[in-house]
Amino acid sequence: RKEVEQDPGPFNVPEGATVAFNCTYSNSASQSFFWYRQDCRKEPKLLMSVYSSGNEDGRFTAQLNRASQYISLLIRDSKLSDSATYLCVFLTGTASKLTFGTGTRLQVTL
Amino acid sequence: NAGVTQTPKFQVLKTGQSMTLQCAQDMNHEYMSWYRQDPGMGLRLIHYSVGAGITDQGEVPNGYNVSRSTTEDFPLRLLSAAPSQTSVYFCASRSPGQGNPDTQYFGPGTRLTVL
Numbered sequence: 001r002k003e004v005e006q007d008p009g010p011f012n013v014p015e016g017a018t019v020a021f022n023c024t025y026s027n028s029a030s031q032s033f034f035w036y037r038q039d040c041r042k043e044p045k046l047l048m049s050v051y052s053s054g055n056e057d058g059r060f061t062a063q064l065n066r067a068s069q070y071i072s073l074l075i076r077d078s079k080l081s082d083s084a085t086y087l088c089v090f091l092t093g094t095a096s097k098l099t100f101g102t103g104t105r106l107q108v109t110l
Numbered sequence: 111n112a113g114v115t116q117t118p119k120f121q122v123l124k125t126g127q128s129m130t131l132q133c134a135q136d137m138n139h140e141y142m143s144w145y146r147q148d149p150g151m152g153l154r155l156i157h158y159s160v161g162a163g164i165t166d167q168g169e170v171p172n173g174y175n176v177s178r179s180t181t182e183d184f185p186l187r188l189l190s191a192a193p194s195q196t197s198v199y200f201c202a203s204r205s206p207g208q209g210n211p212d213t214q215y216f217g218p219g220t221r222l223t224v225l
Contacts (some may be wrong), residue, residue: 008150036214043200043216044153087152089214097143097168098214102152 003027006088006101013108017078021104023088024070032091033064033071037084038103044087047073078108112136116201116217123191123224131186131220133201139215141204142184143168144176146197147219153200159184191224198222 006023013019025033033050048055050062050071061074071088085103092099117132135142143158145168155168159178173195175187184203188195201217 041219043218044214045216046213097155097158100145100153102150 003099004088004090004101006104008102009105009107011104011106013078013106015078015080015108015110017108018074018076019078019106020072020074021086021088021106022070022072023101023104024068025088025090025099026069027090027092027099028066028069030090030092033062034089034091034098035060035062035071035073036087036089036100038087039084044100047086075106078106080108080110082106083108114201114203114215114217116199116220118220119218120221121223123188123222125191125193125224127188127191129188129191131188131199131201131222133184133186133217134182135184135201135203135215135217136182137203137205137215138181139203139205140181141206142178143202143214144174144184144186145200145202146170146195147200148197156186156199188222193224196222196224 004025035047036044037047038044048057050064054063059076063072085105087103088101114135140161144156145153147153154170157176159165165176199220202214204214
């Protein structure tokens with residue numbers, strides 16, 4: 001089983017829609033979880049951390065399910081500017097290394 | 111703060127040539143890393159450093175060398191370029207002791223083509 005698995009998409013949604021992505025991980029010792037956003041031909045940037053109790057940042061909600069070993073990202077009221085690739089990232093053991101998923105591509109259309 | 115800077119932005123090499131990708135950060139971060147990003151493969155760790163004078167191998171270290179003589183700089187050397195090293199290279203830094211300790215800051219990337 002891969003360390004982390006994401007549906008590559010693309011997810012094509014109309015403006016205003018709600019869309020959700022999941023990301024599964026195999027290492028139960030994973031400590032910290034994040035969602036990064038990467039625009040085309042740009043570097044990844046932190047979107048939000050994922051906390052055990054779930055957390056929101058505006059239109060974005062992240063959740064962690066340790067029992068089933070997945071994290072999720074929900075985007076409400078999608079905007080054209082949300083079009084990007086979303087990478088799930090987790091930190092395990094040695095603090096200097098992060099593991100990245102391959103990303104889920106989101107395309108928001110008019 | 112300039113954050114994480116990388117040079118060059120683009121590079122074309124011939125097979126067998128060597129070169130150094132430069133990376134610098136001005137945030138006094140202890141941890142620095144090099145990744146490569148290929149279609150369908152995600153970001154893969156090449157080498158990383160937890161402080162000046164300390165480096166270690168990541169997932170795909172073969173064909174690359176690094177050194178960390180200062181906190182600010184973390185150059186990546188390609189010893190003898192191969193077409194399989196055609197990729198986008200990202201340098202990143204973070205600090206376990208500052209602010210949000212797990213936030214990884216990335217440079218803008220170097221797009222390398224090996225012919």
